[in-house]
Each structure stands twice: as structure tokens, then as C-alpha cells.
Amino acid sequence: MSKTRSILAALALTTALTAPAAILPILTAPPAMAGEATPRDLSDLAAKVTPAVVNVQVTMKADSDDSMQMSDRSAQRQMEEFMRQFAERFGQGPMKVRPMPKEQALGTGFIIDPSGVIVTNYHVAGKADSITVTMTDGTKYPAKLLGADQKTDIAVLKIKADKPLPYVEFGDANQVRVGQPVMAVGNPFGLGGTVTSGIVSARGRDIHSGPFDDYIQTDAAINRGNSGGPLFNMDGKVIGINTAIFSPSGGSVGLGFAIPSSIAQPVVAQLREHGRVERGLLGVEIQPVTSEISDSLSLGSTHGALVAQVEPKSAARKAGIESGDVIRSVDGKQIDDVRDLTRTIAAAQPGSTVKIGLVRDGKDMTVQAKLGDSTSNQQAKADEDDSHQGTKAEHGSFGFSLAPITPEARQELGLKDSVSGALIAGVEPGSPADSKGLRAGDIIQQVGHDSVDSAKAAASKLREAKESKKPVLLKIYREGMTRYVAVSPRAA
CATH class of the missing domain: 2.30.42.10 (PDZ domain)
Incomplete structure (x- = not known):
């Protein structure tokens, strides 16, 4: 759980940490001035919903992640087998292999069904080796992972209890309004059930963490360890799953982000039923x-x-x-x-x-x-026509030069034989092409609506485009990916 994602250079995910936090002195606040608003009393709401909020403790191999966890296990097994064979061959007797270290971390979850179904974050429990859930009364239960979805950062757990458990329900995030009061409950820094309050600061936030970003932003204090915890409206309904914070320091600065219930509910339903999400x-x-x-x-x-x-x-x-x-x-x-x-x-x-x-x-x-x-897993690269060489052409109007895709260039750039077009041989610093991110080695495959299979063909179409004095749309192939870029010609 030590690995966290970043929002630009400063986003700290609320992944739980077990390290103790520094205790800072709290100064006595001056008396409230006449006319100041009295804070809303949330004690009844807190008493109603907090029994359904749980601490989630996970254990996993140190330095494991989505891509390395299975390979680490495989490597460990291979090493153990090698050491045993080595010992037997040279008569050294049985040898003990030091196991890979374990890492513990804490997060938050909330019960959505009295039978013990719990929702939390994927980055809390999605890759855990073992999971333990602790209730507000201190009762501990081992938990099973029913399913997890990395794209939305949601995981669903299940515990077995000998009695119906307290639970909460999802609310309608589509009805949430900016400025609406909200309350967050979680397990910040492993301290246990903690209640904070604030308002909805914004909706539909894209923090560049994935294709389904549509976060509710709140100024309710959310810290590491709150991951997977609920964000409540004043009716006690869960309108979001607290997932990330923007923080230069690692602590709350009033910029927290929650997955809206409108996204979470269908994902949770599929994870409960199928263990995965079909899209x-x-x-x-x-x-x-x-x-x-x-x-x-x-x-x-x-x-x-x-x-x-x-x-x-x-x-x-x-x-x-x-x-x-x-x-x-x-x-x-x-x-x-x-x-x-x-x-x-x-x-x-x-x-x-x-x-x-x-x-x-x-x-x-x-x-x-x-x-x-x-x-x-339907992943395949698009088929391209056979390459066709052209002649070198200069395009000072756009700020780049063109050349044919020679066998040497194809080998140097690692291009398949099926990739055709016009090779950008050079880009002038400060030119329109440079400002749009074009670079030497890019392949122009289309100018405007017309496909081009050589430098000569591309040069001809670019000359036509220049006369219109409008941006020309180029289809660019780079390192196995294609995208479109609109480049304007220089003014006369």
C-alpha cells in the first residue's frame, strides 16, 4: 500500500499508512463573534451511520503492484526450489529460504448489506494477500475479496458474522449540488473512526487518474487512511467513496475527491454478482x-x-x-x-x-x-497499406521537412513493413509544427481527408492546404499509436 498515484506533481492518494502522524498543539480559538453561523450539529447523523463504517487492514508482499505481484511470487518459488536443489546436490542438508517481507496498511470501508458486504477502494484491498475488517466495537473479521475493478478504483469484500450487521445505503449523486453539506467517516492514519464535515466544492472533477474520472470534490478533511470510506449527505445516504486528495504535504488541505455513487453503484452490483465488471x-x-x-x-x-x-x-x-x-x-x-x-x-x-x-x-x-x-482482451493494431517511397520535400510554411521512409529509417524507427506515409525528417524550433509537438521520426499518414503513402504525396497535399490559410489536420503515426494534430501554416 506504499505506492500512491499522483495528480500532476502533488496528488497524494488516501492510501492508508501505518506510520504514526506528528501530534501538533491546538490553540484555543477566540469566542465566536455575534452574528456568526453556528456549526451544524451532526451528532445524530454520526451516531446513525458510523457503526456501518469499518477499518480495513490488509497484508501483502512488500513492493508488490498490479504488474509485479504474480511475477514476484513466481520468482520466490523458483528461488526456493533452486536453493533446495543446491543443498541436496552438495550435501548441505535442508536450507531455509528467507520469505519475502510482508507489508501492512490500513484503509476504510462501509457495509452496504446486513449479511456483511463491504465496499472499499481497489488500491486498498484489490491486491491484498489477506484482509481483516474491524468494526467500531473492536470486533474483527477475516474478509474475502468478492471482486475488484481497477479502472474505477472500487473493491467489494465479504465477511461472515453470526448476526445482521449495521449497514448504509447509496444515495443519488446526480442530485448533489455544489455547496451542499456533507460528512466523511474514515480511518485517517489508522486512528479509527473519525468524522469530518464540509461541503461539496465541485462536481465532475477530472484528476487524470483514469478514463472514468468524474469525482465529487469536497473540503471535508480527508487524509491517508480515509481511502474507501463513505461521503454522506445529510440524509445519511452514501453519495461518494472517498478516494484521493490533492496535497503538497500529504495531509488534508481541503481538496478531497470521492467517486460518485452514480458510478459506484453499477460497478458494485457487477462485482457482487460476477466478481468483475463487463463493459x-x-x-x-x-x-x-x-x-x-x-x-x-x-x-x-x-x-x-x-x-x-x-x-x-x-x-x-x-x-x-x-x-x-x-x-x-x-x-x-x-x-x-x-x-x-x-x-x-x-x-x-x-x-x-x-x-x-x-x-x-x-x-x-x-x-x-x-x-x-x-x-x-480485443487488442490489435490497425492494418496499414504497404509502404511507398517518395521524394524529399521541404515545408517551411509548417516548420518541418519530409523524407521518404527508407529501409534504413524503417529499421532505425522499428517500423513494420505495413506502416506507410511521409517521414518527418526535421522540425524547426519555434515553428507551428514544433508548438504542436511534432518531432523528427513521426510519420504523416493523412493530410486533411486524404491518405498519403509517400513524402511526395504529402508535399502536394500540404501545398494545397497552405493556400486555404486554415489549420490542416494531420494524421500522425508514432511508436505504434496514431493521433490527429491540427497545424496552422505560418502567416505570409
């Missing part, structure tokens, strides 16, 4: 529609998601969706941005058919796509 899969790589991309495609607005690449044999490919399309609606629901499309498709059932509204070459059209399953 619809369209099979496209997408990127935001910037103002320059919008201008280059004459879209009139920036809402929607630009299709950078379509995976072979995917639902999108079968539906006829093409690279360069701008998806603007799904089943009649407007798509405002990349996150909106990701959440909308993921919420649909695998195998269901959805209507995709898109713009292609300035024309509105609708296609139907039968979604795949995101859990089926």
Missing part, C-alpha cells in the same frame, strides 16, 4: 476535438470525440467507423468530450447495439455498432 467495447482510439481541429474540419464546435484509429475486427470497424470521424452522439445522447464517450460506451452491455452519430467529411451520418466486451 461495452467500441474498439477505437479517440482524442479531444480542439478548436483548431474543429476549424480544420469545419465542425462549428469542439464537442465530440475524434477517432484517431479503428482496431481491426472491432465493433467500430464492422460498423464502418473510420479514422478521422468525429463521434457526436450515442443512442441520441450528445457526446461532449472523450470522457463522455468512454463512460457512455462502457455503461452499455457487451453485445448490445448502439446508434453512433458522427461527422465525416463535413456530413452528418449514423451507423449502428454491436459492442464487444472490454474484458475479452
Whole structure:
């Protein structure tokens, strides 16, 4: 549990720590001035909900993470076997192998069913070797992991008790308003049940932690150890799961983030029933529609998601969706941005058919796509046409030079034979191309709406684009990924 994610350079996740916190003196506050608002009494609410909030203690191998935990176990077993064989071969008798160290950490959870179903964070318990849950009265129970979803950072546990347990219910996060009072309950720094209060500071926060970011922001004090704890409204309903904080110091500075119940509830339901989350899969790589991309495609607005690449044999490919399309609606629901499309498709059932509204070459059209399953590991790179060499061309108007993809360049860049286009040989510092992040080694595969398979073809299309004096949309291939970039020509 020592590993935490970051928001920019300063985000500290509320992953529980067992290290003691420094105790600071508290100064006596001056008497309240006449006319000041009296703090709201939350004692009845706290007494009602805190019995359902539990401490979650986990044990796992030190330095384990999502990608290394299984390999660490395998390596440990191989080392043990090697040491035993070594001892037997040289007659040294049985040798003891020092086991990998264990690491303990603390978090928070809350009971949502009297039978003992508990919700917490994936980063608290999703990869634990053992889990112990402690009730407010000190009773301890071993817990079983029913399921966990890393993308939304949610895990569901189960404990067995000889009596019905206190529990809380989810509320409707869609009804939450900025400024609404809220109360958080958790296990900060392992101190046990702690109640803090504040307001909803913002909704729909994207902290760049994953594709489903839609956090409730609150100024209620949330610290390490609060991970997985509930955020309550004044009716005692859970409207969020406290998950992350923004903190230069590691402690609360009034910027806490909770997964809204509108996202958590369907995930929890699937984890309870299936142990995993099934999501619809369209099979496209997408990127935001910037103002320059919008201008280059004459879209009139920036809402929607630009299709950078379509995976072979995917639902999108079968539906006829093409690279360069701008998806603007799904089943009649407007798509405002990349996150909106990701959440909308993921919420649909695998195998269901959805209507995709898109713009292609300035024309509105609708296609139907039968979604795949995101859990089926449908990952493949798009097929490309055979390469075709061209001649060297200079493009001072955009700030880069072009060259053919020679066998030497293909080997140096590790390009497959199927990758074709025009090689960017150099980028002028401070040029329009430089400002958009283009660099030597990028492959231009499309200029505007036209595919190009050589430097000569790209040069011709760029000359045409220059005359329009508008940003030109380039499809760029780099290190196995494609995306679109709108580059403006220099002013005359």
C-alpha cells in the first residue's frame, strides 16, 4: 500500500499508512463573534451511520503492484526450489529460504448489506494477500475479496458474522449540488473512526487518474487512511467513496475527491454478482476535438470525440467507423468530450447495439455498432497499406521537412513493413509544427481527408492546404499509436 498515484506533481492518494502522524498543539480559538453561523450539529447523523463504517487492514508482499505481484511470487518459488536443489546436490542438508517481507496498511470501508458486504477502494484491498475488517466495537473479521475493478478504483469484500450487521445505503449523486453539506467517516492514519464535515466544492472533477474520472470534490478533511470510506449527505445516504486528495504535504488541505455513487453503484452490483465488471467495447482510439481541429474540419464546435484509429475486427470497424470521424452522439445522447464517450460506451452491455452519430467529411451520418466486451482482451493494431517511397520535400510554411521512409529509417524507427506515409525528417524550433509537438521520426499518414503513402504525396497535399490559410489536420503515426494534430501554416 506504499505506492500512491499522483495528480500532476502533488496528488497524494488516501492510501492508508501505518506510520504514526506528528501530534501538533491546538490553540484555543477566540469566542465566536455575534452574528456568526453556528456549526451544524451532526451528532445524530454520526451516531446513525458510523457503526456501518469499518477499518480495513490488509497484508501483502512488500513492493508488490498490479504488474509485479504474480511475477514476484513466481520468482520466490523458483528461488526456493533452486536453493533446495543446491543443498541436496552438495550435501548441505535442508536450507531455509528467507520469505519475502510482508507489508501492512490500513484503509476504510462501509457495509452496504446486513449479511456483511463491504465496499472499499481497489488500491486498498484489490491486491491484498489477506484482509481483516474491524468494526467500531473492536470486533474483527477475516474478509474475502468478492471482486475488484481497477479502472474505477472500487473493491467489494465479504465477511461472515453470526448476526445482521449495521449497514448504509447509496444515495443519488446526480442530485448533489455544489455547496451542499456533507460528512466523511474514515480511518485517517489508522486512528479509527473519525468524522469530518464540509461541503461539496465541485462536481465532475477530472484528476487524470483514469478514463472514468468524474469525482465529487469536497473540503471535508480527508487524509491517508480515509481511502474507501463513505461521503454522506445529510440524509445519511452514501453519495461518494472517498478516494484521493490533492496535497503538497500529504495531509488534508481541503481538496478531497470521492467517486460518485452514480458510478459506484453499477460497478458494485457487477462485482457482487460476477466478481468483475463487463463493459461495452467500441474498439477505437479517440482524442479531444480542439478548436483548431474543429476549424480544420469545419465542425462549428469542439464537442465530440475524434477517432484517431479503428482496431481491426472491432465493433467500430464492422460498423464502418473510420479514422478521422468525429463521434457526436450515442443512442441520441450528445457526446461532449472523450470522457463522455468512454463512460457512455462502457455503461452499455457487451453485445448490445448502439446508434453512433458522427461527422465525416463535413456530413452528418449514423451507423449502428454491436459492442464487444472490454474484458475479452480485443487488442490489435490497425492494418496499414504497404509502404511507398517518395521524394524529399521541404515545408517551411509548417516548420518541418519530409523524407521518404527508407529501409534504413524503417529499421532505425522499428517500423513494420505495413506502416506507410511521409517521414518527418526535421522540425524547426519555434515553428507551428514544433508548438504542436511534432518531432523528427513521426510519420504523416493523412493530410486533411486524404491518405498519403509517400513524402511526395504529402508535399502536394500540404501545398494545397497552405493556400486555404486554415489549420490542416494531420494524421500522425508514432511508436505504434496514431493521433490527429491540427497545424496552422505560418502567416505570409
